[in-house]
Amino acid sequence: xxITVNILLTIxxxxxxxxxxxxxxxxxxxxxxxxxxxxxxxxxxxxxxxGAAYLTGSPWIGVLAAIVAGALFSLLFAFMALTLATNQVAxxxxxxxxxxxLSGMIGTNFVGLPGxxxxxxxxxxxxxxxxxxxxxxxxxxxxxxSIALVFAVSWFLFRTRKGLMLRSIGDSHSSxxxxxxxxxxxxxxxxxxxxxxAGLAGGHLSLVYTPQWVENMTAGRGWIAxxxxxxxxxxxxxxxxxxxxxxxxxxxxxxxxxxxxxVPSQFLSAxxxxxxxxxxxxxxxxxxxxxxxxxxSLGQAFVPDR
Amino acid sequence: xxxxxxxxxxRSKLFSALSPFxxxxxxxxxxxxxxxxxxKNPLTALYTYFIDPITQVWQLHELAIKAAPLxxxxxxxxxxxxxxxxxxxxxxxxxxxxxAGSVLPxxxxxxxxxxxxxxxxxxxxxxxAAYASIPAFLKTRFNTNEIxxxxxxxxxxxxxxxxxxxxxxxxxxxxxxxxxxxxxPSAVLPxxxxxxxxxxxxxxxxxxxAVLVWLMLSKMLKGxxxxxxxxxxxxxxxxxxxxxxxxxxxxLISGALAGLAGISEVSGAIGQLQxxxxxxxxxxxxxxxxxxxxxxxxxxxxxxxxxxxxLGGEAAQTALGVSDKVAxxxxxMLLFFVLASDTLIHYRIRIAGLGAKxxxxx
Numbered sequence: 001x002x003i004t005v006n007i008l009l010t011i012x013x014x015x016x017x018x019x020x021x022x023x024x025x026x027x028x029x030x031x032x033x034x035x036x037x038x039x040x041x042x043x044x045x046x047x048x049x050x051g052a053a054y055l056t057g058s059p060w061i062g063v064l065a066a067i068v069a070g071a072l073f074s075l076l077f078a079f080m081a082l083t084l085a086t087n088q089v090a091x092x093x094x095x096x097x098x099x100x101x102l103s104g105m106i107g108t109n110f111v112g113l114p115g116x117x118x119x120x121x122x123x124x125x126x127x128x129x130x131x132x133x134x135x136x137x138x139x140x141x142x143x144x145x146s147i148a149l150v151f152a153v154s155w156f157l158f159r160t161r162k163g164l165m166l167r168s169i170g171d172s173h174s175s176x177x178x179x180x181x182x183x184x185x186x187x188x189x190x191x192x193x194x195x196x197x198a199g200l201a202g203g204h205l206s207l208v209y210t211p212q213w214v215e216n217m218t219a220g221r222g223w224i225a226x227x228x229x230x231x232x233x234x235x236x237x238x239x240x241x242x243x244x245x246x247x248x249x250x251x252x253x254x255x256x257x258x259x260x261x262x263v264p265s266q267f268l269s270a271x272x273x274x275x276x277x278x279x280x281x282x283x284x285x286x287x288x289x290x291x292x293x294x295x296x297s298l299g300q301a302f303v304p305d306r
Numbered sequence: 307x308x309x310x311x312x313x314x315x316x317r318s319k320l321f322s323a324l325s326p327f328x329x330x331x332x333x334x335x336x337x338x339x340x341x342x343x344x345x346k347n348p349l350t351a352l353y354t355y356f357i358d359p360i361t362q363v364w365q366l367h368e369l370a371i372k373a374a375p376l377x378x379x380x381x382x383x384x385x386x387x388x389x390x391x392x393x394x395x396x397x398x399x400x401x402x403x404x405x406a407g408s409v410l411p412x413x414x415x416x417x418x419x420x421x422x423x424x425x426x427x428x429x430x431x432x433x434x435a436a437y438a439s440i441p442a443f444l445k446t447r448f449n450t451n452e453i454x455x456x457x458x459x460x461x462x463x464x465x466x467x468x469x470x471x472x473x474x475x476x477x478x479x480x481x482x483x484x485x486x487x488x489x490x491p492s493a494v495l496p497x498x499x500x501x502x503x504x505x506x507x508x509x510x511x512x513x514x515x516a517v518l519v520w521l522m523l524s525k526m527l528k529g530x531x532x533x534x535x536x537x538x539x540x541x542x543x544x545x546x547x548x549x550x551x552x553x554x555x556x557x558l559i560s561g562a563l564a565g566l567a568g569i570s571e572v573s574g575a576i577g578q579l580q581x582x583x584x585x586x587x588x589x590x591x592x593x594x595x596x597x598x599x600x601x602x603x604x605x606x607x608x609x610x611x612x613x614x615x616x617l618g619g620e621a622a623q624t625a626l627g628v629s630d631k632v633a634x635x636x637x638x639m640l641l642f643f644v645l646a647s648d649t650l651i652h653y654r655i656r657i658a659g660l661g662a663k664x665x666x667x668x
Contacts, residue, residue, distance in 0.1 A: 036453065076642070083309050085653065086645040089392055089453065093592060094641035101634025108629045220461050227454045266469035273458040277444070280455060285448040303311050303653070 005131055007251065012135075012143055013209055015247025017042075017201040019146045021225035022232070022239045023153050024197020029229055030157060031190035032170035034299040036092025037077050038198050039222025040099020045070040045202025047103040050110055050213040053206075059118040062207050063142070063200065070199015071192045073099060078191040082184050085301040100216065107213045115211030118142065140208045142200070147240075149197070154236035166190060170295030173302040183302055198222065220273065227276045231283050233293035242279075249275045311653035318651050325647035326597055326604070330611065332643040337636060346626055354625045355618035355636075365617070367503025371575050372616045374508035375400070375584070377609035378567035379591035381512075381519045382560030384600040388523065390536040391556040395441065395456025396564040397588025398463035399434040403565020404572040405467055406433020408486065408579050411493035412475050418492045426493060426569055434565015435558045437463065442557035446550035452557075460588070468581045475579060486579035495574035508570035513606065515563055520602035532556065564588060585616065586634075593641040612637060 021038055028035050048069035053062025073095070080091045120140050121127065127138040157163040169176040169183050177183050205217055224246060232238035253268040261268070284290050321328075334352065341351035359365055379396045386393040407430025410417060440459060444450040470486070477487040495506045523529035535542035535552050542549070572583055594612050598605030619633025649655070 080642065080646060083311075084646050084649040085311055086649055090592075090596060090641070091645055093394065093589075094638055094645065097589060097593070097634060097641065098638025101631050101636075101638050104631030105629045105635060108631070220458075223454065223457050227458075230451060230454070264469045264473060266465040266472075270462045270465045273461045276458050277450075277455050281444055281448045281450050284450040287449055290449065303313065 005134055007255070008135060009139065010254075011244065011247045011251045012139060013247075014250045015243040016140075016143050016146045017204040017209065017221055018225050018228060018246055019240060019243035020142070020149065020204065021198045021201035021222060022228040022243060023146070023149050023236060024194040024201075025225055026229050026232070026234060026236060026239055027153060027157070027166070027197075028190050028194035029298055030170045030234060030295055031166050031187050032173055032295050032297040032300065032302070033081065033187050033191055034088045034092065035074070035077055035081075035095070035191060035194055036089060036226065037074070037095025037099065037222075038092075038194075038225050039218055039220070040096035041070045041073050041195050041198035042099075042202035042205075042222045042225075043103040043216070043218045044073045044099045045199030046206040046217055047107045047110070047202075047213060048199070049203030050115060050206035050211075051106065053116040054110065054113060057116060059116045059207050062116065063118065063203050066199045066203025066207070067196045068199070070202065071196040073199070074191050074195020077195075078188050081301070082187050082191070085303050088299050088301065096222070104215050107215065110213035111215070113213065115206065115213070117211040118207045140204075142204045142208060145200075150236050150240045157236065167295070170297060173297045173300070177302070177304055183304070187302075198225075201225070224272065224276055227280055230290075231279050233283065233289060234295065235293070245279075246272060246275070308658045310656045310658045311649070312656055313653055314651075321647070321650040322599070325651060326599065326608070326644060328647040328650075329597065329640060329643035332647075333636060333640045336639050336643075340632075340635065341626075341628075344628055346628070351622065351626055355622050355632075356614060358625070359614065359617035359621045364503040367499075367505035368617060369610060369613050370498075370505040370509040372613035373609040374506075374512045375567035375571050375587045376591050376594045376612050377512035377606055378508070378515055378570070379560070379564045379588055380594035380598060380605045380609060381516050381602045382563035383591055383595040384598070384602060384605060385519060385523070385532060386556040386560050387595060388536045388600055389532040389552050389556045390539070391445075391553050392453045393438065393441065393456050393557055393560050394453055394592060395438070395458075395460050395588070396560060396591055397584060397586065398456070398460035399438045399561040399564035400568040400571075400584055400588045401460075401463040401467050402437035403430040403434030403561075403568030404579065404583055405463075405470065405568075406430055406436075406565065407569025408475075408489075408572060411489040411573070412486045412579065415487050415490055418490060420492070422492045423495065423573070426573060427566060430569025431562040431566045434568060435562040438557040438561020438564070439554070442554045446553050452553075464582075467579065467583070471579050471581050477578075484581050488578045489573055493573055494577060495570055504575070506570070506574035508567070508574050511566060511570060512609070515566075516602040516606050519559075523602065528555070564591075590616075590637055593637050593644075596641060596644050612640070615640070 021042055025038055045066035049062040049066030052065030053059045077091055077095045080086045081088045118140055120138055123137050127133050165181050166186055169186050173183050206213055228239055228242045231242045250272050253271045257265045257268050338348035338352060341348045360369055383396060407426045410422060410426050441452045441456040444455050445452040472484045475486045477485055498505050531547045532552055535547050535549060572579060590612055594605055594608045598608035615633050615636045619630045622628050622632050623630040
């Protein structure tokens with residue numbers, strides 16, 4: 001029983017950064033913007049989170065720094081893609097390239113240093129309950145934050161007026177503009193929310209998942225988060241499901257490696273990436289489903305006519 | 307104060323030509339600020355980074371070695387991006403090309419003869435093309451986003467190479483080092499001018515590829531088809547052009563060129579397979595493609611510039627003691643500034659809100 005609980009706990013820990021990054025990107029894409037810089041914003045969050053926590057000794061300051069770093073870094077993308085109407089695919093890529101480089105430079109002196117781990121929640125009594133205690137009341141704070149984020153985003157998008165406006169911008173920015181909705185302002189805020197989430201996801205990696213700084217430690221998770229949004233056909237609750245499936249694949253291959261399954265470890269390490277491809281194929285082969293759910297002006301630059 | 311874009315009636319020829327230079331100038335300025343922030347004298351640092359690495363003949367050879375794969379890959383990517391096909395997995399196609407091309411020298415190391423090298427190059431190109439055909443197939447058959455699939459395949463290719471050089475293809479005589487056997491001399495890409503430096507035939511391949519693809523894009527029907535479908539898919543369909551054919555064509559060309567770059571790098575500059583055979587050429591080539599304005603001839607120049615950022619990064623590490631990651635930062639900034647300058651081609655920029663008068667005047 002203990003083993004099962006432990007595996008479930010590690011799955012949750014592996015799924016949380018994917019979930020946080022994906023739910024942020026979902027809001028960005030719902031507003032009609034495709035930011036391929038998730039990996040770059042995530043790694044910036046990871047390095048800044050680690051650095052701030054190490055220098056101050058407080059993991060909470062680390063979390064804050066990760067969020068701020070992600071949001072600020074995303075502003076660069078927002079300025080380019082929204083104000084200067086550059087190609088979103090290329091701009092997102094350059095954000096990722098720049099993020100990987102900058103984080104490497106910032107983190108040069110952090111390599112090999114002991115990290116500060118964000119402590120798990122502990123509620124006397126409740127956390128000591130068998131099985132459910134650890135699963136429900138004994139995880140890291142960002143786990144709860146990620147679940148809360150999913151429901152908050154879902155409520156915002158589908159139950160509030162502002163959420164409706166955001167979705168309408170994503171579906172037709174010119175109509176939204178004609179109705180007087182400030183398209184660019186909404187998109188700026190959406191991109192920054194996505195950046196903050198990606199930064200927080202990176203912070204989870206360097207403050208909870210493996211509390212240390214390793215170059216390129218995001219290892220493609222930012223890209224998997226992007227795939228998750230497609231997988232979820234832009235619906236928050238499906239992102240939750242998808243993130244946990246991917247967390248399970250990620251943990252499953254690690255356990256398989258530890259158990260000494262007679263398959264080369266590299267093949268097992270490739271599984272999450274291959275699973276991403278398979279899942280994308282399964283989802284996208286259903287043309288009607290993707291057509292219906294994809295925000296119609298996703299990835300298109302908007303320049304208001306005056 | 308607000309920045310507004312005003313659409314130009316037609317694209318500006320002036321800024322079309324100027325934008326790479328503006329981008330480069332802005333990168334230099336940003337680089338100076340970056341070095342100053344790191345506590346280095348900006349002028350000395352920039353000299354160390356951009357001038358010092360190309361003052362001697364052997365260094366120019368090193369520049370050509372770095373530029374060759376960048377140009378080869380970027381020329382292929384230009385075909386893709388012109389066709390609005392987003393292949394960002396060239397790094398994986400590069401690796402798979404290197405693997406496929408190494409089958410002969412690694413598994414049959416005794417084979418010698420004039421035909422070995424051409425066969426390796428062909429197999430390398432075929433390997434890259436075959437690997438690139440996966441995202442092309444998934445896109446045309448299942449409508450799967452090629453950005454994500456081609457990128458995921460990069461990780462898979464890197465892990466596959468890692469397994470090969472630590473497992474099946476490990477040189478038994480290498481004291482457990484993860485590497486393949488050294489290629490025998492007839493499997494090594496010859497150097498161009500061994501007296502003065504290490505540059506090999508890879509650079510010549512790059513120039514030939516650039517010229518051929520330029521001819522294809524500007525003079526042949528296929529090139530026209532690519533440009534039409536890329537800029538206006540609807541018009542392309544009316545003309546009877548097949549979207550799926552162009553997707554395959556673009557992926558196969560860019561995969562083959564990336565694969566050729568991979569095997570050239572392994573048989574030329576490295577001489578054996580190792581766990582890591584590329585300092586991110588496949589990703590840097592994306593920047594090269596954009597800096598070269600998706601024009602193969604411009605890409606040759608852009609490839610040399612980006613190759614210089616690699617050399618400068620190494621020089622900055624040894625001479626100034628800054629992280630060699632500074633190269634990646636320069637590359638990222640360069641792409642940002644290129645994209646930003648490209649805005650000027652289609653739009654005029656107006657600073658609004660300084661007062662109603664000024665916006666009327668503009």
